[in-house]
Amino acid sequence: MRFVYLILITFFVSINLRPSITSVGPLLDIIQRDLGMSGVTASLITALPVFFMGLFAVLAIKLNKRLGMERSLVIAMLLIFIATFLRMFVHNSFLLFVTALISGIGIGIAGPLITGFIKKYIPENPGLMGIYSVSMVIGAAVASSFSVPLYQRFNESWQYSLSFWSLVAVPAVLLLLPLLKNTDKSKSPLAISSLFVRNKRVTVFMLFFGCMAAIFYSITAWLAPIAQSVGFSYSQSGMILTLFTVIQIPVSFLIPMFVSKTGNRRMWLLFCSISELLGIVLLLLHFSPWVATVFLGIGAGGLFPLALLLPIQESKNIEETISWSAMMQFGGYLLGALGPAFIGLTVDVFDNFAPALLVLVIIIGMMLLTIIKIGEKVDFTH
Secondary structure, X not given: OHHHHHHHHHHHHHHOOOHHHHOOHHHHXXXXXXXXXXXXXXXXXXXXHHHHHHHOOOHHHHHHHHOOHHHXXXXXXXXXXXXXXHHHHOOOHHHHHHHHHXXXXXXXXXXXXXXXXXXXXXXXXXXXXXXXXXXXXXXXXXXXXXXXXHHHHOOOOHHHHHHHHHHHHHHHHHHHXXXXXXXXXXXXXXXXXXHHHHOHHHHHHHHHHHHHHHHHHHHHXXXXXXXXXXXXXXXXXXXXXXXXHHHHHHHHHHHHHXXXXXXXXXXXXXXXXXXXXXXXXXXXXXXXXXXXXXXXXXXXHHHHHHHHHHHHHHOXXXXXXXXXXXXXXXXXXXXXXXXXXXXXXXXXXXXXXXXXXXXXXXXXXXXXXXXXXXXXXXXXXX
16 A cells, blocks of 8 residues: 555656646747747746756755755645746746746756655666656646647636646645655765766766757647647647657656666667657658657657666665756756757747757757767666
């Protein structure tokens, strides 16, 4: 019964880590027109939370030391709840950016801590990282799928549509509360700077995560507008984004299982990267967005959980898992935030998506190099 309880916590915490971002994509054009934002400014709705997810990932280490992992997760869930709820009252771009900032802080804190949570409570089965990644994908899929229907249901109020997703944080907080009684604060000091500077593995993980995040969040923010640019309606473009996220659900669960059984993670990392490359090339060639989205979904669905597995596989204890994850996500998300912002800039300058898609191809090439560097060092004994 306790195992099921821990899985439920992992599920409900993880499911909160994407709706505040992915719910924006299908409504981005509407929000942009309503608030009079340029492409660059609109892209910040996605880029800002990703940026602060990275910036505040390191805060997870300090909070874990000071308050303990479980209390820190409660704080993260409350920040996500507050940020998403406040979108109900947003009527200018500044307030929308404030909510993006707060949600990014909450997500940034929660990301490394849930990795440590799995290492602490379910160490015998690292393949269960799939629960973490699948839950995030489900949250992303549901939010992107229902953003437009909720917008229509709430009398064409994008504010109410976006704020609806604050409800998802409530069960996460309630489930975490019983664990607060037995919270153990970390007793071992964490040499944050030495891990960041001296450990070459963490640096490679960070570069890989940055490339992966830049591609993922660029697609999340701009896939729907790209579909709209070739004649798709808001509802159809929302379905495109839903397809992108729904495909990731089985992929996010199965590929980590395959890797945990075979240890052959480099092959699957390369497979997923090439799948994303095919998807971007198909968009460049104006091929069917539906087919391109299938390849993009397969690639993103595999890359993200495999990236999250890296610190668990190679770290020696819970504290090191959290610090490695925090460092990887710190640098990775800071780099990843540049993706959506760059696409917004190129749309403003060139009035089409081709230049940005070409840069995404280059980023995938860089990611392939980091995958070769990562290699096959897999250790499930810790």
